[in-house]
Amino acid sequence: MKKLITEEDIAALVSVTDPQYAPDGKRAAYVQTKVNQEQDSYSSAIMMYDADTGTSSRWTYGEKKNTSPRWSPDGRRLAFVSDRDGGVPQLFIMNAGGGEAEKAADIPWGVSDPIWSPDGKSVLLSVSLTSSERADDQEKKKRNEFEPVDIQTLTYKRDGKGLLKGSWTQLVLVNLETGNLQQLTDHEADHYDAAFSPNGEWLVFTANLTDQGDASKPSDVYLMELKSGRLKQITPYSGSFGSCAFSPDGSYIAMLGHENEYRNATLEKAWLYDMKNERLSCLTDMLDVHLSDALIADSLIGGVTPRPVWTNDGQGFYVLGTEQGSTGIYYISIDGLAYPIRLEDEYVNGFTFHPDQKSYIAVIAKPSWPSELYCIPLGEGEEKQLTAANDRFVGEHIISVPENLQYETKDGLTVNGWFLKPARFEENKTYPLILYIHGGPHMMYGHTYFHEFQVLAAQGYAVVYVNPRGSHGYGQDFVNRVRGDYGGGDYRDVIQAVDEAVQAYPFIDRERLGVTGGSYGGFMTNWIVGQTDRFKAAVTQRSISNWFSFHGVSDIGYFFTDWQLGHDLFEETDKLWERSPVKYASQVTTPLLILHGERDDRCPIEQAEQLFTALKKLNKTTAFVRFPGAAHELSRSGHPKQRMKRLNYIYSWFDQYL
Known part of the structure; x- marks a missing residue:
C-alpha cells in the first residue's frame, strides 16, 4: 500500500541536474544530489550516463559536494568542483578513463564555475x-572573522x-x-x-x-x-546583460538581457553581438516570453540554467524560456526567428545537446514526478527516460495530481493556477483549503513536483496556488502590473482564486480557509490578514511587514522598494506606510504564525520582529519561530532538518486552527 508523503520525505528525494554530453556523445556527466541526514546537509555526486548500455554509474564517492562537471575539449578529462578536501570547494581533474581525481590548484578561498580554455x-x-x-x-593569509568591517x-x-x-x-x-x-x-x-x-x-x-x-x-x-x-x-x-556564448566560428556572441525598461520586471530577451561589425542587436523584441528560468520548485537542489547553446552551423542557438506555467527550450536564429522546440506541461531546468545535435538530454521535473534525465529527439521520435533516481519514491507514495484552474478578473486579465486535492480524497467529506502565494513577485508556479504542497495534501488539505499579476510566464504587461500596486490588483487576484476554488469544488469547507506564502507571498499573507477576517489561520514566512524599514535593511531594499512600490522614501513616506502590513495589525483577527530565518538578508528578520511585537502588544493570536543560521532560501535549499521542522510548524498551525 502506498504511503502518504511527510516532511521527512525531503530526505527521500533525489535531485538530478546539470547534464553535460562528452564531445564524442557516448557519455553524459550529470550531478545527483540528496540529503545527508547524519550531517544535516546535502551530498552531491558526479554521475555518468553511458549511451551504449543505457545505464548510469557513480564517478565520485563520499558524502561531500561534487558539482559542475565539465569535459575538456578533447573529451579526455573531466573537471569538477569538490569540497572533499577540507570543506573549501576546489578544482579537481579526473581522467575520462577513470581513476582518482587530482586537485588542480590550492586556492584557500574556494572556487566555482570551471570553464575549459x-x-x-x-x-x-x-x-x-x-x-x-x-x-x-603564496602566503594565503587566513581571514580574521573578528576584523572590523569597513563599509x-x-x-x-x-x-x-x-x-x-x-x-x-x-x-x-x-x-x-x-x-x-x-x-x-x-x-x-x-x-x-x-x-x-x-x-x-x-x-x-x-x-x-x-x-x-x-x-x-x-x-x-x-x-x-x-x-x-x-x-x-x-x-x-x-540594462542588465549576461549569459554569453560565442558562435562556433567566433563571429557572434549570443547573450541574454534587457535594457531595464520595466526595472526588475523586464523580460529577458535574446541579443546578438556581431564581432566584425561591432554591432549589438536584440533578436526577440517581438517575443513576449521571459528567456530564463522563473519557475519556483522545492525539490531541485543545485539546478544550473544553461547559457545559450549554438547550433553547429552557427545560424542560431537554444535557450530556456518561461511560459504559461512551464519552462521549455526555445530556438533563436541570428535573423530573429524564435519558437519553442520543447514546451510541455513540465519543468525543464537544464539541457545538453548531443554533438550531432539530432537529440538532447534535458533535466525535467513533472507535476507528479521529481527531476530525471530524458533523452529527446530533435524531430520525430519518442523521448526516453534515462535515469530512475526517483522511481522508488514515486512508486511508494501517494502523489496528488494538480488540476488546472483558470479564471478572468474583473479588469479583464486571465489568471492561471492549480488545485490540489487532499491525497486520500473521499467524495462525501469536506476539506479545508489553503491558499499558497509565491514569492518574487516576478516568479511563477508551474507544472512541476512541489513537495511542500504534497505534504499539505497528505495532511488532508486542499491547496490552491496561482500566478497573480506580477508573475512571469504571461507576457511583459502581466508581469509589470503589480509594480506600484502592491496589495491592490494582486490582492484581488489571489482572493478570487479562493472564490473560484470554492465554487468549482463543493467539498471545500468555506469556513476552514487558510493562507500562507513566503517573501512577497509573506507580504501578501500579512496584507490579507490585515484586510479581511475570511481566513481562520495564516502562516507568514520570510515576509515583509514594513516597507519603510525594509528599504534600509534588505540587501536589495534600497532599490527594490523604489522599483516595486514606486514611492520615494523621503518624500512619500506616508504612501510606503499605507502599503505596510504592520500598519493594520490592529485589524488582524486571524491567528498568525510567523516563520523567519535569522540570517535572511533579503527579507531580514526584523520584519518578523516588528510584526510579532505589534500583534502581541495588541493581544492578537500569534507565534514566532526563528530558524538560526537560515537564509532566505530556507524552504528550498536550507538545512534539511530545518526544512522538515518548518513544514511541521506550518501544517501543525493549520491543524490547530482549521
Whole structure:
C-alpha cells in the first residue's frame, strides 16, 4: 500500500541536474544530489550516463559536494568542483578513463564555475577575493572573522553569504600543466558569466565596472583580449546583460538581457553581438516570453540554467524560456526567428545537446514526478527516460495530481493556477483549503513536483496556488502590473482564486480557509490578514511587514522598494506606510504564525520582529519561530532538518486552527 508523503520525505528525494554530453556523445556527466541526514546537509555526486548500455554509474564517492562537471575539449578529462578536501570547494581533474581525481590548484578561498580554455591547457575559475588578496598569493593569509568591517558601498551584504567584507568575484586562470594561477580581473566588482572565444584569444564576461558597489546599477558585457588584457564594453550602459556564448566560428556572441525598461520586471530577451561589425542587436523584441528560468520548485537542489547553446552551423542557438506555467527550450536564429522546440506541461531546468545535435538530454521535473534525465529527439521520435533516481519514491507514495484552474478578473486579465486535492480524497467529506502565494513577485508556479504542497495534501488539505499579476510566464504587461500596486490588483487576484476554488469544488469547507506564502507571498499573507477576517489561520514566512524599514535593511531594499512600490522614501513616506502590513495589525483577527530565518538578508528578520511585537502588544493570536543560521532560501535549499521542522510548524498551525 502506498504511503502518504511527510516532511521527512525531503530526505527521500533525489535531485538530478546539470547534464553535460562528452564531445564524442557516448557519455553524459550529470550531478545527483540528496540529503545527508547524519550531517544535516546535502551530498552531491558526479554521475555518468553511458549511451551504449543505457545505464548510469557513480564517478565520485563520499558524502561531500561534487558539482559542475565539465569535459575538456578533447573529451579526455573531466573537471569538477569538490569540497572533499577540507570543506573549501576546489578544482579537481579526473581522467575520462577513470581513476582518482587530482586537485588542480590550492586556492584557500574556494572556487566555482570551471570553464575549459579552447586548447585544453587551462581552466578558468571564479574566486571571491578582497582588494588586498590575490589568487596566486603564496602566503594565503587566513581571514580574521573578528576584523572590523569597513563599509563604503551599498552592496555590503548578500543573502546566503552574509557580510561580503569587501570581496568580489574575480576570474582566475589555472594552468593545468604548471599549476600557475593567473588572476585576469581585479576591479572592485563581481565578474561572472565568462566564456572563451573559439580561438582562445578573447574572453567575454559580465560586470558593473562603472558604478561599483551598487547592485541596482546596470551590468554590462565586456570583451577582454587575453594577450594584452585590454577591455572593451560591448553592451550599452542601460540594462542588465549576461549569459554569453560565442558562435562556433567566433563571429557572434549570443547573450541574454534587457535594457531595464520595466526595472526588475523586464523580460529577458535574446541579443546578438556581431564581432566584425561591432554591432549589438536584440533578436526577440517581438517575443513576449521571459528567456530564463522563473519557475519556483522545492525539490531541485543545485539546478544550473544553461547559457545559450549554438547550433553547429552557427545560424542560431537554444535557450530556456518561461511560459504559461512551464519552462521549455526555445530556438533563436541570428535573423530573429524564435519558437519553442520543447514546451510541455513540465519543468525543464537544464539541457545538453548531443554533438550531432539530432537529440538532447534535458533535466525535467513533472507535476507528479521529481527531476530525471530524458533523452529527446530533435524531430520525430519518442523521448526516453534515462535515469530512475526517483522511481522508488514515486512508486511508494501517494502523489496528488494538480488540476488546472483558470479564471478572468474583473479588469479583464486571465489568471492561471492549480488545485490540489487532499491525497486520500473521499467524495462525501469536506476539506479545508489553503491558499499558497509565491514569492518574487516576478516568479511563477508551474507544472512541476512541489513537495511542500504534497505534504499539505497528505495532511488532508486542499491547496490552491496561482500566478497573480506580477508573475512571469504571461507576457511583459502581466508581469509589470503589480509594480506600484502592491496589495491592490494582486490582492484581488489571489482572493478570487479562493472564490473560484470554492465554487468549482463543493467539498471545500468555506469556513476552514487558510493562507500562507513566503517573501512577497509573506507580504501578501500579512496584507490579507490585515484586510479581511475570511481566513481562520495564516502562516507568514520570510515576509515583509514594513516597507519603510525594509528599504534600509534588505540587501536589495534600497532599490527594490523604489522599483516595486514606486514611492520615494523621503518624500512619500506616508504612501510606503499605507502599503505596510504592520500598519493594520490592529485589524488582524486571524491567528498568525510567523516563520523567519535569522540570517535572511533579503527579507531580514526584523520584519518578523516588528510584526510579532505589534500583534502581541495588541493581544492578537500569534507565534514566532526563528530558524538560526537560515537564509532566505530556507524552504528550498536550507538545512534539511530545518526544512522538515518548518513544514511541521506550518501544517501543525493549520491543524490547530482549521
